[in-house]
Amino acid sequence: MEQNILIIGGYGAVGSQIASYLAPLYPHRIIIAGRDFDKARKKAQELTYDVIPQAFDLNHFQDESILDNVKLVIVCLDSNDTRLVEACIRRRIIYLDISARYETLKQIEALENLALFHKSTVILSAGLAPGLTNLLAQQAYNELPLTRSIDIFILLGLGEKHGEQAYRWTFNHIDHHYKVGNVPIKSFTLPLKTDLSGLRNFYTFDFSDQHVLSTLLPNVIVRTRMSFDLNWFTKLTALLRKLGFTRIFRNEKVQNIAINAFNNYSIGTDLFGAKVIARNQNKETKEYTFIGNNEGKVTAAFTTEVALLLLTTANLPYGVLHSQTLIHDIFRFIEKVQSYDNSFRFSKH
Structure with a gap:
């Protein structure tokens, strides 16, 4: 059975760009979620490809039904706790987080043993x-x-x-x-x-x-x-x-x-x-x-390429990892990110 991709904060500036990149590749399988259902519904209609809107409050997460039939969760918001991450780990759902707050990342890093025990993959540092x-x-x-x-x-x-x-x-x-x-x-x-x-x-x-x-x-x-x-x-x-x-x-x-x-x-x-x-x-x-x-576009492009890597790699490593430990051919990955916009330029000395 094909599984869905859930984007938390999917109608925001970065989340909606990620959804727009993934929706043509995974039609009928992209869920965009946030506290305001009307905004999610409006954005889903704009994105087409049968994107699915959902109401979801990350900081008051209790009902795990939103995770049913989900393969990958992409989180574009900062959370006050790790309840969603832990639920994804227990269900062996791939978790990808674009947070820049080290306080948030430290909380998630502390779940390393839990992720290893459940043979789950959590990826941080995307953007x-x-x-x-x-x-x-x-x-x-x-x-x-x-x-x-x-x-x-x-x-x-x-x-x-x-x-x-x-x-x-x-x-x-x-x-x-x-x-x-x-x-x-x-x-x-x-x-x-x-x-x-x-x-x-x-x-x-x-x-x-x-x-x-x-x-x-x-x-x-x-x-x-x-x-x-x-x-x-x-x-x-x-x-x-x-x-x-x-x-x-x-x-x-x-x-x-x-x-x-x-x-x-x-x-x-x-x-x-x-x-x-x-x-x-x-x-x-x-x-x-x-x-x-x-900057929002390069963050979305980077996150999208990480997501595609996670969705297409057969044997993902388990644990809480940062993006640089997942990506082996770094120059090739950067080339892919560059392809999203003509203004993106990479140089080395």
Whole structure:
């Protein structure tokens, strides 16, 4: 019997793009779900291919019937708990999560033994960061003997429209203290300059890729830094952080005003970029860059290709894995992601 693909958050910006890519390949088998059934139904009608709408609240998950006859679950929302993941593990349903929150990923990583016991597959780190950055870092590590450090640079366009969760996550992490391993780091400090769509400073930021890679790559120092496409905005944010004013970004009312402004006014572009520079003890380097327009689209493209890999691989590994441990031919995978948009460009040095 053919089994369905359930996309949680399937009518959102990224989820609906994933559904649009998968629906022609799996007609009658795509379910898009979210709290607002009317939005799900409207999006399903737009996508055609007999996409199925469902009402589903991820943070109040109790009824497992939505998982009946499902082979793959793709989650495009952050969850407050792991009840859905655990249900998928027990039912041996493949689980794919695009969350960027390391807090969420740590909760899911803790289910490793449960996944191994039930012979289930859970895949994390799908998107730009984490996801594409993990792949580039892994490839650099594979090719550069005695790698000692990996610097990850992420460029985000202020003109791209995001979901509310993404905006709030960014605002909450501008004024933030975190640790990579045992090393304490203050967000939006320790600038490094590199050329990514022009020479600019990048500042420390709490993306999950550095946590995952630091754990999986022994004796390698991994740091992720971010910049915005508008240099003046990046400089202003760094100055406010230095002066101690960025704590205001944690205020919900301030966030509401800012989110409304970003949604209703044009500022910046939809440019995005990811760059990885690995160095070894002999001062040799490996460098990879991926750049383009529409971060949401590259996230959807990456996730779709991971989903296709999961659906077509006969003997999947069991456990809780990150995307870079699943994808063996990294350059070929990146080529497939590139094929989704002419603006996507990949280069290596």
